[in-house]
Amino acid sequence: MAAGVATWMPFARAAxxxxxxxxxxxxxxxxxxxxxxxxxxxxxxxxxxxFQTWKNTLDRYPDTLLGSSEKEFFYNEETQEYFFDRDPxxxxxxxxxxxxxxxxxxxxxxxxxxxxxxxxxxxxPEIIGDCCMEEYRDRKKENQERLAEDTEAENAGDAxxxxxxxxxxxxxxxxxxxxxxxxxxxxxxxxGFFIAVSVIANVVETVxxxxxxxxxxxxxxxxxxxxAFSCLDTACVLIFSFEYLMRLYAAPSRCDFARSVMSVIDVxxxxxxxxxxVMPENEEVSGAFVTLRVFRVFRIFKFSRHSQGxxxxxxxxxxxxxxxxxxxxxxxxxxxxxxxxxxxxxxxTKGTTFSSIPAxxxxxxxxxxxxxxxxxxxxxxxxxxxLMSLYFHLQYLFMWGHVGLSDLLxxxxxxxxxxxxxxxxVKNRSAFEHQHHHLLHCLEKxxxxxxxxxxxxxxxxxxxxxxxxxxxxxxxxxxQGATTTCCSRRAKRRAFRLANSxxxxxxxxxxxxxxxxxxxxxxxxQYPQSRSxxxxxxxxxKLNCDDYTAAIxxxxxxxxxxxxxxxxxxxxxPGILRNSxxxxxxxxxxxxxxxx
Amino acid sequence: MxxxxxxxxQGVLKFIQSLRRLVFGTLTKDKIDDELEMTMVCHRPEGxxxxxxxxxxxxxxxxxxxxxxxxxxxxxxxxEETFKHIYAQFFPHGDASTYAHYLFNAxxxxxxxxxxFEEFVMGLSTLLRGTMREKLEWTFHLYDINNDGYINREEMxxxxxxxxxxxxxxxxxxxxxxxxxxxxxxxxxxxDKNKAGVVTxxxxxxxxxxxxxxxxxxxxxxxxx
Numbered sequence: 130m131a132a133g134v135a136t137w138m139p140f141a142r143a144a145x146x147x148x149x150x151x152x153x154x155x156x157x158x159x160x161x162x163x164x165x166x167x168x169x170x171x172x173x174x175x176x177x178x179x180f181q182t183w184k185n186t187l188d189r190y191p192d193t194l195l196g197s198s199e200k201e202f203f204y205n206e207e208t209q210e211y212f213f214d215r216d217p218x219x220x221x222x223x224x225x226x227x228x229x230x231x232x233x234x235x236x237x238x239x240x241x242x243x244x245x246x247x248x249x250x251x252x253x254p255e256i257i258g259d260c261c262m263e264e265y266r267d268r269k270k271e272n273q274e275r276l277a278e279d280t281e282a283e284n285a286g287d288a289x290x291x292x293x294x295x296x297x298x299x300x301x302x303x304x305x306x307x308x309x310x311x312x313x314x315x316x317x318x319x320x321g322f323f324i325a326v327s328v329i330a331n332v333v334e335t336v337x338x339x340x341x342x343x344x345x346x347x348x349x350x351x352x353x354x355x356x357a358f359s360c361l362d363t364a365c366v367l368i369f370s371f372e373y374l375m376r377l378y379a380a381p382s383r384c385d386f387a388r389s390v391m392s393v394i395d396v397x398x399x400x401x402x403x404x405x406x407v408m409p410e411n412e413e414v415s416g417a418f419v420t421l422r423v424f425r426v427f428r429i430f431k432f433s434r435h436s437q438g439x440x441x442x443x444x445x446x447x448x449x450x451x452x453x454x455x456x457x458x459x460x461x462x463x464x465x466x467x468x469x470x471x472x473x474x475x476x477x478t479k480g481t482t483f484s485s486i487p488a489x490x491x492x493x494x495x496x497x498x499x500x501x502x503x504x505x506x507x508x509x510x511x512x513x514x515x516l517m518s519l520y521f522h523l524q525y526l527f528m529w530g531h532v533g534l535s536d537l538l539x540x541x542x543x544x545x546x547x548x549x550x551x552x553x554x555v556k557n558r559s560a561f562e563h564q565h566h567h568l569l570h571c572l573e574k575x576x577x578x579x580x581x582x583x584x585x586x587x588x589x590x591x592x593x594x595x596x597x598x599x600x601x602x603x604x605x606x607x608x609q610g611a612t613t614t615c616c617s618r619r620a621k622r623r624a625f626r627l628a629n630s631x632x633x634x635x636x637x638x639x640x641x642x643x644x645x646x647x648x649x650x651x652x653x654x655q656y657p658q659s660r661s662x663x664x665x666x667x668x669x670x671k672l673n674c675d676d677y678t679a680a681i682x683x684x685x686x687x688x689x690x691x692x693x694x695x696x697x698x699x700x701x702x703p704g705i706l707r708n709s710x711x712x713x714x715x716x717x718x719x720x721x722x723x724x725x
Numbered sequence: 726m727x728x729x730x731x732x733x734x735q736g737v738l739k740f741i742q743s744l745r746r747l748v749f750g751t752l753t754k755d756k757i758d759d760e761l762e763m764t765m766v767c768h769r770p771e772g773x774x775x776x777x778x779x780x781x782x783x784x785x786x787x788x789x790x791x792x793x794x795x796x797x798x799x800x801x802x803x804x805e806e807t808f809k810h811i812y813a814q815f816f817p818h819g820d821a822s823t824y825a826h827y828l829f830n831a832x833x834x835x836x837x838x839x840x841x842f843e844e845f846v847m848g849l850s851t852l853l854r855g856t857m858r859e860k861l862e863w864t865f866h867l868y869d870i871n872n873d874g875y876i877n878r879e880e881m882x883x884x885x886x887x888x889x890x891x892x893x894x895x896x897x898x899x900x901x902x903x904x905x906x907x908x909x910x911x912x913x914x915x916x917d918k919n920k921a922g923v924v925t926x927x928x929x930x931x932x933x934x935x936x937x938x939x940x941x942x943x944x945x946x947x948x949x950x
Contacts, residue, residue: 135793136793136794136796136797137793137797137811137812137815138815139790139849139853140845140849141812141815142946143848143849143852143853143946144812144828144852145946146852146860146863146864146943146946147828147831147863147864147867147868148888149864149939149942149943149946150861150864150868150912150916150929150933150936150939151884151885151888151908151912152938152939152942153908153911154938155938155941155942156942156945156946157945158945159945159946168785168788168789168792183792185789185792185793565815568815569815569816572816572888572891572892573892575888576888576889576892576896576904576908578889578892578896578897578898578900578904579896579897579898580818580892580893580895580896580897581895581896581897582895583895585895585897586894586895586896586897586899
C-alpha cells in the first residue's frame with residue numbers, strides 16, 4: 130500500500146487544482162521539496178551480494194532504515210554503495226518487501242534470525258502478509274514455549290544449595306527435586322506407593338467378595354473387611370495430609386503454592402475424609418457424602434507430580450483448550466440435535482425408552498461415542514497437534530536430561546500477544562507527510578473549515594462560544610503535556626471510529642500509513658488490478674492504537690507573514706515523546722494541533 | 726441433420742462434464758479461472774516518445790510515473806473502485822468517494838470506465854504543466870458533470886457537497902446549516918455574470934482570471950510534481 134500512497138501523491142495534489150475556483154481563501158504554500166526528483170539506482174552490498182534498486186523503491190517506507198537517512202551511515206564512499214554486514218539471504222526478503230509491499234516469512238529460516246533482521250532494518254513483523262502470517266505465528270509460539278521451558282529449566286537448576294540454607298529451603302528443595310538427596314527420594318517413592326495403594330483400595334472395595342458365613346448374598350469387599358479398608362484409608366489420608374502440610378510449610382510463597390493446581394488436587398484428595406469425620410451419621414446427608422467419596426479418585430491425579438508425561442499432557446490440553454472447548458461444544462450440539470430427532474421419531478410409538486428429550490440424550494451419546502471415529506476424523510488435526518506437541522515436549526525434555534521436577538503445569542505461561550514489537554525510531558517528518566498535510570490544509574482552505582476531532586467538536590457544540598474556543602484550544606495545544614494526553618485519548622477514539630468508515634486510518638509513522646490500512650470493503654470485493662489493498666490488517670490496527678501523528682495546521686495569518694521556508698527544521702521541542710510529532714511549522718505563528 | 730446431432734452430442738457431453746465437475750467440486754475453480762483470464766487483460770501504453778510529445782513531461786518523469794503506476798496496477802488500467810479506494814486514503818476523515826467519482830470521470834476522457842496510463846498522464850500533464858487556460862478548462866470539465874457545456878446549480882451543489890464530505894463530520898467551526906448551499910450561492914454570485922443560472926466555459930475562465938486570489942493559488946500549484 131505504501132507505493133499506493135506515495136505514487137499517487139502527485140496525482141492527489143494535482144487533483145486539488147479542482148478545488149481552487151471554490152476556495153474562499155488563498156492556498157498555503159506547498160512544502161519545498163529539496164530532494165531532486167530524478168530517480169536513481171542505488172547499490173546495496175550485503176556481505177558481498179550486490180543488490181540494485183531504485184531509490185524510489187526504498188523511499189516508499191520512510192520509517193525503515195533503508196527508507197530514511199539512516200542508511201547514509203552505511204554508505205561507502207569508495208565503492209559508491211551501501212554496505213551492510215548482514216545475512217544476504219534474508220536481505221532478499223527485506224528488499225522484496227520494499228518492492229512488492231508484502232513481507233513474506235521464509236519457512237526454512239529460523240524465526241529468531243528473521244526477527245533480528247527485521248529489527249535491524251526497522252520493519253515491524255506485524256506486517257507480514259496473510260500468506261505467511263499463520264506459519265510465522267506458529268513458529269513464534271513454539272519458540273516462546275521453548276524459551277519458557279529454557280528459563281524454567283534454568284531456574285529449577287540443580288545447583289547445590291548454599292550451605293547456610295534454612296531448613297525450609299532444604300525441605301522445599303527435597304520436595305521439588307527428589308533426586309538431590311536420598312531422603313527425598315525415599316519420601317518420593319513412599320508417597321507414590323501410597324497413592325497407588327489408595328487408588329487400588331478404592332477399586333478393590335467395590336469388588337464382590339465371598340459372603341460371610343451365614344449369609345447368601347455377595348458382599349463388596351469394602352463391607353466385608355470394612356475395618357481393614359477404613360484403616361488403610363485413614364493411613365493414606367494421614368500421609369497425604371502430612372505431605373501437604375510439609376509442602377505448605379516449605380513453600381517459599383505459600384499463597385502461590387496454595388493456588389497452584391497440584392495443591393488443589395492434594396486438597397481435593399483428602400477433603401472427603403475430613404468432611405466425613407465432621408458430618409453426622411445422617412441418612413439425608415449420607416447420599417451427598419457418598420458423592421464426596423467419589424472425589425477420592427482424584428488421588429490418581431497426584432501421580433502427576435511423579436510423571437512428566439502427565440504434566441506435559443496437562444500443559445498441552447491447556448494450550449489446546451480452545452480447540453477442546455470447541456470440540457465439546459460441537460459434540461453437545463450434535464447430541465441435542467440427534468436426541469431431538471430420535472425423540473420426535475419415536476414419539477408415537479408405545480413403550481419407547483425415549484420418553485423425553487433428555488432421556489434420548491443417553492442413547493445419542495452412546496451412539497455417537499461409538500461412532501466417535503467420525504468425530505475423530507473431523508478433529509484429526511487437533512489430535513495430531515496434541516500428539517505432535519506432546520512428542521516434541523517429551524523429546525526436548527529427554528534431550529535435556531532430567532529437568533527439575535518443579536510443577537510444569539505452572540510453566541504454561543499465557544501468551545501475551547506479540548508484544549515484542551521494537552519501537553520505531555523517531556524519524557523526521559518525511560516529505561510525503563509534509564505533502565499530505567499540505568493537501569489537507571488546502572482542503573481546509575477551500576471549505577473554510579478546519580479539521581478537528583470528536584472531543585473538540587462536541588465541546589464546541591456544547592459551549593457554542595466560537596471565539597472563546599479558539600484561544601482556549603490554542604493555549605491547550607501549545608502545552609506539550611496536554612497535547613500528548615489529548616492525542617493519546619483521541620487516538621483510541623479515532624481508531625474505533627474510523628474502523629467503521631470506508632477510508633483508511635493513518636496512525637503513527639508513515640510506514641503504518643503506508644502498509645496498514647483499515648478498509649471495510651463491501652463483503653470482500655477483490656481489486657485484482659491493484660496491489661494497494663493487499664496489506665489491509667484490520668485487527669492489528671484496532672488493537673495497537675497508541676501512537677499518533679498530529680497534523681499541524683496553522684491558524685490563518687496574512688500571507689505576508691509566512692516566511693519562505695515553511696518547512697520546520699524540526700526543532701527538538703523539549704519533551705517530544707516518541708512518535709508524537711508535534712513540532713511547530715513556524716515558530717512565530719501560534720499553532721493549533723489537530724489529529725490526523 | 727448431422728450438424729444437429731453433432732451439436733446435440735456436444736451439448737450432452739458438456740452437460741455430463743459439468744455434472745462431473747459439480748460432483749468433484751472443480752466447477753467453481755473453473756469459474757475463477759475464467760474470471761482471472763478476463764482480468765489478466767493487460768493494457769500497454771503507447772510508446773514513450775509519443776507520450777513525451779503529447780504531454781509536458783520529460784522521458785525521465787514519464788518513466789518514474791509509469792513505474793509507480795504499473796506497480797500499483799499491473800494490468801495497466803485503474804477502475805473506479807480502485808481509484809476511489811486510493812483517493813480515500815488521502816482523506817481519512819471523511820468520505821472521499823463522491824469526489825473521487827467525479828475526479829475519475831474527469832480523468833477518464835474516453836468514458837470507458839477505466840483510466841489507462843495515457844489518460845492518467847495527460848490529466849496530470851494538464852494539471853501540473855499546462856497553461857492557465859488548460860487548467861481552467863480541465864476544472865470546468867470536472868464541474869460539468871453531464872458534459873453539456875454548462876455548469877448549473879445542481880452540478881455545482883453536487884461537487885461542493887462532495888468536497889465537504891471529504892472534510893468529515895468533525896470540523897471546526899461545525900457545519901451548521903446548509904453550508905454547501907451557501908458556498909454554491911457565493912460561487913454563482915462570482916461566476917455567473919449574466920445571471921443566466923448556468924455558468925459557461927467563457928464566463929468561468931473570465932471570472933477566474935479576474936480573481937486575484939485564485940490566480941495566486943494556481944501559481945502555487947505549478948509543478949507540484
